[in-house]
Amino acid sequence: MTRVLSGVQPSGDLHLGNYLGALRQWAVHQHDHDAFYCIVDLHALTLEIDPKVLRARTLDTAANLLAAGLDPEVCTVFVQSHVPEHPRLTWLLECTATMGELNRMTQFKDKGRGQDAVRAGLFTYPVLMAADILLYDADRVPVGDDQRQHLELTREVAVRFNNRYGPTFTVPEAAIPTVGARVMDLQHPERKMSKSVDSPLGTVAMLDDPAEVARKVRKAVTDTDGEVRYDPEAKPGLSNLLELLAAATDRRPEDVATDYERYGDLKRDLTDALVELLRPVRARHAELSSDPGALHAVLARGAARAHEVAAATYARAAAAMGLLPA
Numbered sequence: 599m600t601r602v603l604s605g606v607q608p609s610g611d612l613h614l615g616n617y618l619g620a621l622r623q624w625a626v627h628q629h630d631h632d633a634f635y636c637i638v639d640l641h642a643l644t645l646e647i648d649p650k651v652l653r654a655r656t657l658d659t660a661a662n663l664l665a666a667g668l669d670p671e672v673c674t675v676f677v678q679s680h681v682p683e684h685p686r687l688t689w690l691l692e693c694t695a696t697m698g699e700l701n702r703m704t705q706f707k708d709k710g711r712g713q714d715a716v717r718a719g720l721f722t723y724p725v726l727m728a729a730d731i732l733l734y735d736a737d738r739v740p741v742g743d744d745q746r747q748h749l750e751l752t753r754e755v756a757v758r759f760n761n762r763y764g765p766t767f768t769v770p771e772a773a774i775p776t777v778g779a780r781v782m783d784l785q786h787p788e789r790k791m792s793k794s795v796d797s798p799l800g801t802v803a804m805l806d807d808p809a810e811v812a813r814k815v816r817k818a819v820t821d822t823d824g825e826v827r828y829d830p831e832a833k834p835g836l837s838n839l840l841e842l843l844a845a846a847t848d849r850r851p852e853d854v855a856t857d858y859e860r861y862g863d864l865k866r867d868l869t870d871a872l873v874e875l876l877r878p879v880r881a882r883h884a885e886l887s888s889d890p891g892a893l894h895a896v897l898a899r900g901a902a903r904a905h906e907v908a909a910a911t912y913a914r915a916a917a918a919m920g921l922l923p924a
């Protein structure tokens with residue numbers, strides 16, 4: 599069976615972008631792949647985060663993943679820091695990637711903008727992500743469009759390592775959905791919806807209640823020309839709404855656009871579709887959160903299974919580079 603690996607940071611409340619761009623695909627892939635899904639808490643340390651909040655969010659992210667349809671009997675759900683081979687392999691890969699490659703990554707520039715002191719970890723983040731993926735010999739990595747550049751770096755590092763030290767890593771492919779891969783902020787449609795950016799009206803959380811979803815969609819920024827047309831360049835706000843309705847109803851945004859003449863009608867149907875899409879997720883999350891002990895048990899089983907695979911890959915990579923076995 600081919601293997602998939604993907605991760606999510608416990609850096610804030612999960613939102614529609616995370617759900618449509620990633621989690622929904624993860625739930626599908628778990629049935630036809632050997633699937634590993636990781637809560638990447640070490641990545642969340644690259645930006646300011648209160649330790650108590652990080653701890654609580656890590657467990658809540660686990661509840662969100664299961665609520666989004668991951669079945670721990672079918673796939674492996676675990677926390678990155680529970681598997682020590684992630685930072686260990688990162689060092690080996692930091693000695694394989696180059697400063698020039700990391701300098702070309704756009705995400706650390708976006709996330710570091712406006713900060714007095716950017717953490718070194720924000721700069722080397724893509725190498726930790728490469729380690730996350732390569733440790734599991736993943737063939738496919740289901741991610742949103744924002745991770746395309748990091749995936750490409752992972753492939754380059756894997757190929758270089760294999761050429762330099764002999765065949766060690768599987769070179770992974772990105773699996774990016776055709777619709778929903780880049781959900782934009784409802785108030786600032788020029789930037790992606792994001793957990794760590796403060797945009798309360800622009801971000802629809804996976805657990806928002808129907809009234810909140812309705813309020814945010816009603817206030818979503820559009821334009822004044824009044825024509826319903828899918829045109830992300832000229833009409834980014836409206837096109838984002840069309841993409842969301844298309845993603846929620848498994849259609850193409852161009853086709854959805856032909857059903858509407860008025861923005862208000864589109865917003866009404868989008869609200870209904872999102873409320874229905876998120877209803878089961880909210881209900882399952884409420885159940886799962888009432889039993890933290892069961893969530894801890896799922897994560898402990900996941901870490902044990904992930905560790906078996908990761909330890910073997912790490913040993914192979916360390917030996918290939920010439921490190922003396924302990």
Ligand code: AQP
Pocket residue numbers: 604605606607608609610614615616617618619620740741742743744745778779780781782790791792793794795
């Ligand atoms: N707006 C988005 N549209 C589609 N997919 C998205 N993803 C994130 N935002 C969107 C996908 O969700 C998965 C998990 O993301 P992450 O937690 O690794 O962090 P990120 O990509 O940096 O996403 P966020 O939500 O913006 O988090 P913060 O603000 O913490 O950085 C990934 O597959 C991602 O592509």
